[in-house]
Amino acid sequence: xxxxxxxxxxxxxxxxxxxxxxxxxxxxxxxxxxxxxxxxxxxxxxxxxxxxxxxxxxxxxxxxxxxxxxxxxxxxxxxxxxxxxxxxxxxxxxxxxxxxxxxxxxxxxxxxxxxxxxxxxxxxxxxxx
Amino acid sequence: xxxxxxxxxxxxxxxxxxxxxxxxxxxxxxxxxxxxxxxxxxxxxxxxxxxxxxxxxxxxxxxxxxxxxxxxxxxxxxxxxxxxxxxxxxxxxxxxxxxxxxxxxxxxxxxxxxxxxxxxxxxxxxxxxxxxxxxxxxxxxxxxxxxxxxxxxxxxxxxxxxxx
Numbered sequence: 001x002x003x004x005x006x007x008x009x010x011x012x013x014x015x016x017x018x019x020x021x022x023x024x025x026x027x028x029x030x031x032x033x034x035x036x037x038x039x040x041x042x043x044x045x046x047x048x049x050x051x052x053x054x055x056x057x058x059x060x061x062x063x064x065x066x067x068x069x070x071x072x073x074x075x076x077x078x079x080x081x082x083x084x085x086x087x088x089x090x091x092x093x094x095x096x097x098x099x100x101x102x103x104x105x106x107x108x109x110x111x112x113x114x115x116x117x118x119x120x121x122x123x124x125x126x127x128x129x
Numbered sequence: 130x131x132x133x134x135x136x137x138x139x140x141x142x143x144x145x146x147x148x149x150x151x152x153x154x155x156x157x158x159x160x161x162x163x164x165x166x167x168x169x170x171x172x173x174x175x176x177x178x179x180x181x182x183x184x185x186x187x188x189x190x191x192x193x194x195x196x197x198x199x200x201x202x203x204x205x206x207x208x209x210x211x212x213x214x215x216x217x218x219x220x221x222x223x224x225x226x227x228x229x230x231x232x233x234x235x236x237x238x239x240x241x242x243x244x245x246x247x248x249x250x251x252x253x254x255x256x257x258x259x260x261x262x263x264x265x266x267x268x269x270x271x272x273x274x275x276x277x278x279x280x281x282x283x284x285x286x287x288x289x290x291x292x293x
Contacts, residue, residue, distance in 0.1 A: 086246065112260075
């Protein structure tokens with residue numbers, strides 16, 4: 001029984017390694033910054049996820065100590081990865097692209113990197129917007 | 130209302146307590162107390178960033194949404210891995226896609242933007258100045274309109290049911 005569990009854990013680790021490596025390879029291979037953003041935000045999620053599942057199985061089934069840290073790492077990763085990607089994308093757009101390079105919003109206001117918001121919020125001491 | 134000022138976000142307070150317990154990995158009275166204090170203090174200090182209290186109308190739909198997104202993340206990982214490994218660079222056609230939004234609450238748009246980044250070959254880049262559109266970068270697609278419709282029907286529709 002323990003042997004089967006170990007095989008499963010090993011399988012998860014190998015799978016995680018493959019996806020992690022693919023994500024890093026994507027960083028080198030793809031052409032521009034926007035394309036490169038795709039590799040680490042996606043392929044790496046499964047890479048890290050695989051390691052975490054393996055870790056959970058190991059501690060749950062072999063060491064017999066239940067740990068919730070892996071769950072938290074997953075949640076934190078899902079929260080931080082999109083925000084990092086979004087910041088990189090915005091910075092790249094502001095520095096290397098012009099408003100003409102991307103499709104128009106088709107509405108009154110343009111993209112926030114190039115256009116000001118309709119009513120700039122007034123900053124007051126009460127901070128109630 | 131005094132209670133509302135003291136506990137501006139009850140759900141956030143509860144979440145912080147649960148996360149704290151999970152972090153220390155041990156349930157004791159001291160940990161519960163410390164987690165409770167953190168859960169009360171953090172929302173008060175961060176209240177200016179959360180002017181509205183988001184209302185979750187259908188808790189069951191949240192579970193459905195999480196499952197759908199988890200599955201899509203799995204699929205997205207495999208798809209992107211295949212594109213990276215087996216598609217020659219010259220054949221990768223990236224597109225910018227303009228997705229008009231029907232969602233209005235800041236929390237719902239944040240969740241949608243995060244979901245778009247984690248799932249099928251798309252990264253959300255920027256919102257329009259009045260938060261009515263979202264600009265999405267798609268790694269490879271033959272049909273940008275289909276990607277847009279997919280985002281709207283698969284994620285935005287569900288988020289609308291949850292938040293509005």
